[in-house]
Amino acid sequence: MDDVAGHGELTVGAAAAHAGVTVRTLHHWDALGLVRPSGRTAGGYRLYSAADVARIHRVLVYRELGLPLDDIRGLLDAPAADMAVPLRQQRAQLLDRIARLQAMVDAVDRLMEAASAGILLSAEEQVAIFGQRWEPSWAAGARDRWGGTAQWTQYAERAAGMTREDWQRVAAGVAALEGDLAAAKRAGVRPGSGEANALAERHRASIGVYFDCTHAMHVCLGRKYAADPGFAAYYDAIEPGLAGWLRDVIDANARDRGIDPDSATWT
Numbered sequence: 001m002d003d004v005a006g007h008g009e010l011t012v013g014a015a016a017a018h019a020g021v022t023v024r025t026l027h028h029w030d031a032l033g034l035v036r037p038s039g040r041t042a043g044g045y046r047l048y049s050a051a052d053v054a055r056i057h058r059v060l061v062y063r064e065l066g067l068p069l070d071d072i073r074g075l076l077d078a079p080a081a082d083m084a085v086p087l088r089q090q091r092a093q094l095l096d097r098i099a100r101l102q103a104m105v106d107a108v109d110r111l112m113e114a115a116s117a118g119i120l121l122s123a124e125e126q127v128a129i130f131g132q133r134w135e136p137s138w139a140a141g142a143r144d145r146w147g148g149t150a151q152w153t154q155y156a157e158r159a160a161g162m163t164r165e166d167w168q169r170v171a172a173g174v175a176a177l178e179g180d181l182a183a184a185k186r187a188g189v190r191p192g193s194g195e196a197n198a199l200a201e202r203h204r205a206s207i208g209v210y211f212d213c214t215h216a217m218h219v220c221l222g223r224k225y226a227a228d229p230g231f232a233a234y235y236d237a238i239e240p241g242l243a244g245w246l247r248d249v250i251d252a253n254a255r256d257r258g259i260d261p262d263s264a265t266w267t
Helices: 012-019 025-034 051-063 069-077 082-119 123-129 137-146 152-162 164-186 194-208 215-227 231-240 242-256
Strands: 046-048
Touching: 012 025, 012 046, 012 051, 012 123, 025 046, 025 051, 025 069, 051 231, 164 194, 164 231, 164 242, 194 215, 194 242, 215 231, 215 242, 231 242
Parallel strands: none
Antiparallel strands: none
């Protein structure tokens, strides 16, 4: 059967293709009384006029707006004045959906930026918050070193939601912790003592702001603090010998929790 019948009418297959829907959909809409074909062939096949096809497209518009088919049928057959109220309501819902989607886009953008930059603060803001000893390049260095790890992904997710005020609270907590670590080192607090273990747990919790840090991971970080010249210089500038002492404190705390520091891995 030809797609176009007399007087420009379309077969159900042609009408479906024209509207981008399936023949089954048009059969369903016909059964619901939503879009009934104006004509039939001698063999009983549906024929859709230009007005029928226009009605199909109106259904598609309303469906894209999220309206149920029963409501669409009422709108199609309602006087123009009666259509205004439900359409205004649907418009308000669409604007709300757009706002929610835009918020999601913004969140994804922040996550992408955090994953790339490491921290969503300018270099000036970083120094103002973390102090003159802070090097803004450290964030990029961390990304280059750990950017492909699950921990960096977790860090980026958390950093994306942090405000300047959040970072200020983190910096204040770290400063207080470093002061207490230095004081304990000067006072001769022994690794493995209750006081030292409490400080180790505070230090591990400070890492936990960025990613979930197990005791084994904490041991690996402690090794790096003592062995890496940059990390060692940072801690030893706070208190001479602090990097090595902190490593020993972390090791002893992990040992008390069943982790062998000599064989600990990043798990």
